[in-house]
Amino acid sequence: MTALRSDLEPHTAPVTRAVAVDPRPTLEATGLVKRFGQTEALRGVDVALSAGEILAVMGPSGSGKSTLLHCLAGILAPDAGEVRLDGQRIDDLGETARSRLRRTAFGFVFQFGQLVPELPAVENAALPLLLNGQSRSSAIEAAEVWLDRLGLGGLEGRRPGELSGGQAQRVAIARALIAGPRIVFADEPTGSLDSLAGEQVMNQFTEAARTEGVAVVLVTHEPRVAAYADREIVVRDGRISGAAREGDQ
Amino acid sequence: MTTQYGLLGLLEEAPRHGYDLKLAFDRVLSPQRPLPFGQVYATLARLERDGRVSVDGVERVEGPDRKRFAITPAGRAALRTWLREPLHPEPHLQADLYVKVVLAIILGDPLDDLLDAQRRAHLERMRELTALRQSAPLPTALLADYATFHLEADLRWLELTAARIDDLRTHLATRGTA
Numbered sequence: 001m002t003a004l005r006s007d008l009e010p011h012t013a014p015v016t017r018a019v020a021v022d023p024r025p026t027l028e029a030t031g032l033v034k035r036f037g038q039t040e041a042l043r044g045v046d047v048a049l050s051a052g053e054i055l056a057v058m059g060p061s062g063s064g065k066s067t068l069l070h071c072l073a074g075i076l077a078p079d080a081g082e083v084r085l086d087g088q089r090i091d092d093l094g095e096t097a098r099s100r101l102r103r104t105a106f107g108f109v110f111q112f113g114q115l116v117p118e119l120p121a122v123e124n125a126a127l128p129l130l131l132n133g134q135s136r137s138s139a140i141e142a143a144e145v146w147l148d149r150l151g152l153g154g155l156e157g158r159r160p161g162e163l164s165g166g167q168a169q170r171v172a173i174a175r176a177l178i179a180g181p182r183i184v185f186a187d188e189p190t191g192s193l194d195s196l197a198g199e200q201v202m203n204q205f206t207e208a209a210r211t212e213g214v215a216v217v218l219v220t221h222e223p224r225v226a227a228y229a230d231r232e233i234v235v236r237d238g239r240i241s242g243a244a245r246e247g248d249q
Numbered sequence: 250m251t252t253q254y255g256l257l258g259l260l261e262e263a264p265r266h267g268y269d270l271k272l273a274f275d276r277v278l279s280p281q282r283p284l285p286f287g288q289v290y291a292t293l294a295r296l297e298r299d300g301r302v303s304v305d306g307v308e309r310v311e312g313p314d315r316k317r318f319a320i321t322p323a324g325r326a327a328l329r330t331w332l333r334e335p336l337h338p339e340p341h342l343q344a345d346l347y348v349k350v351v352l353a354i355i356l357g358d359p360l361d362d363l364l365d366a367q368r369r370a371h372l373e374r375m376r377e378l379t380a381l382r383q384s385a386p387l388p389t390a391l392l393a394d395y396a397t398f399h400l401e402a403d404l405r406w407l408e409l410t411a412a413r414i415d416d417l418r419t420h421l422a423t424r425g426t427a
Contacts, residue, residue, distance in 0.1 A: 058368075060408065060412060203383060222401070223368075223371065223372060223375060223400070223401045223404045223405070224375065224379075224397055224398070224401050226372060226375075227372055227375035227376050227378070227379045227397065228376075228379055229376075230376075232368075232369075232372055234365065234368065236361070241361060241365055
C-alpha cells in the first residue's frame with residue numbers, strides 16, 4: 001500500500017484545462033439572504049462565477065446549498081442581496097423575464113425526474129429549442145448531434161423509462177446545453193447514480209461544458225464529484241465557510 | 250511483500266527474463282514508480298530459493314547470459330493463496346490528521362478552520378488525480394481512482410466528525426481524556 005501511495009505523490013505538472021477561465025465574473029451575487037418562515041436558509045452569501053468556470057458548491061444536507069443555486073438561477077427571489085448576470089441585475093426581474101432568462105441563458109440538471117416520461121430521448125433533449133420557437137426539424141437535428149456527442153447515439157427513440165440512470169442524466173445534460181446557455185446549474189447530478197455511471201456522466205458533462213465554454217454551478221456533497229470543478233465553496237449554516245479566504249484564490 | 254506476488258503473477262502469465270519482467274511490472278503494476286533492478290533480481294533469487302520460480306532456460310544474446318524464469322506449481326499455489334486472502338483492513342487514516350482533530354476537540358479550538366484547510370488541500374490533490382485519470386493509461390487511472398477514494402474517505406470522516414463536534418465535546422467534558 002505504501003508503494004501505491006508514493007506512486008501518486010503530488011506532482012508539479014499543472015492541471016490543464018480545455019478552456020481558459022475568464023477572470024471577469026459572469027454571475028455575481030452579493031449579500032444574499034433567503035428566509036423560509038422563521039428559518040434563514042441563506043444569511044449573507046457572496047459568490048462570483050467567471051465565464052467558463054466550473055464551481056462546486058459543497059456543504060452538509062440542509063446547509064443552504066440548493067437554496068443558493070435556486071437564488072443564483074432565478075428560480076427563487078432572495079429576500080435581500082443582489083444577483084447580477086454580466087453586470088445586469090436579475091434578482092428583481094418579474095417572473096416572465098426570469099422565466100425567459102432561465103430558458104435562454106441558463107441550463108439545468110437535477111438529481112432525477114427531470115425528463116418528460118412520455119417523450120423519447122431526442123425530444124426531451126430538443127425541448128429548450130422547441131420552447132424557444134425553433135423549427136421542429138432543426139431542433140431534433142441539433143438534439144441528435146448532442147445525444148451522439150454524449151455517447152447516446154442509437155438511443156434517440158427511447159423513453160426515459162427505457163434508459164439507465166446514467167443515460168437519462170446524459171439526456172438531461174444534452175437538454176441543459178443544447179440552447180447554448182452561459183451557465184448550467186446542476187444540483188447533485190450524480191446523486192442517484194453508482195460510481196461508474198457517475199464518473200461517466202461527470203466526465204462527459206465537464207468535457208462538454210469546457211469545450212463549449214459554459215460555466216457550471218455544481219451542487220454536490222461528494223468530494224469526488226467536486227474534484228471535477230475548478231474550485232469549490234462550502235456552504236455551512238447559510239454562510240460560505242472560510243469566506244475570508246475566498247479572495248485569496 | 251506485494252512485489253513478489255506481482256512478479257509471480259506476471260510469470261504465471263508467461264515465463265520472462267528479469268529485464269522483461271521488470272518492464273511489465275512497471276507498466277502494469279507500478280506505472281508511477283519503476284521497480285529498481287536490484288529489487289527485481291533480489292526478489293527473483295528469493296523466489297527461486299523458496300521453490301516458487303525456476304530457471305526455465307538461459308539465453309546468450311551479445312552479452313551476459315539471460316535467465317528466463319517460470320513460475321513453479323508451488324509458486325502458483327502461493328500466488329492463489331495470496332490472491333484469495335483478503336488484505337488486513339487496516340485503516341488508512343493518516344495519524345497526523347487524527348491527532349490534529351482530536352487535539353482540536355480537546356482544546357476547544359474551532360474545527361471548521363481545520364476542516365476547510367484540509368478540504369482545500371485534499372480537493373486540490375483530488376482535482377489533479379481527476380485530470381490524471383482522464384488522460385492516463387488504465388493502470389495509472391486505476392491507481393488515481395484508488396487514491397481519490399481514500400482521500401474522499403478522509404474528507405467524509407472529517408465532515409462527520411465536524412457534524413458531531415458538540416456531542417464529542419460533551420463526551421470529553423464528562424469523561425475527560427483519561
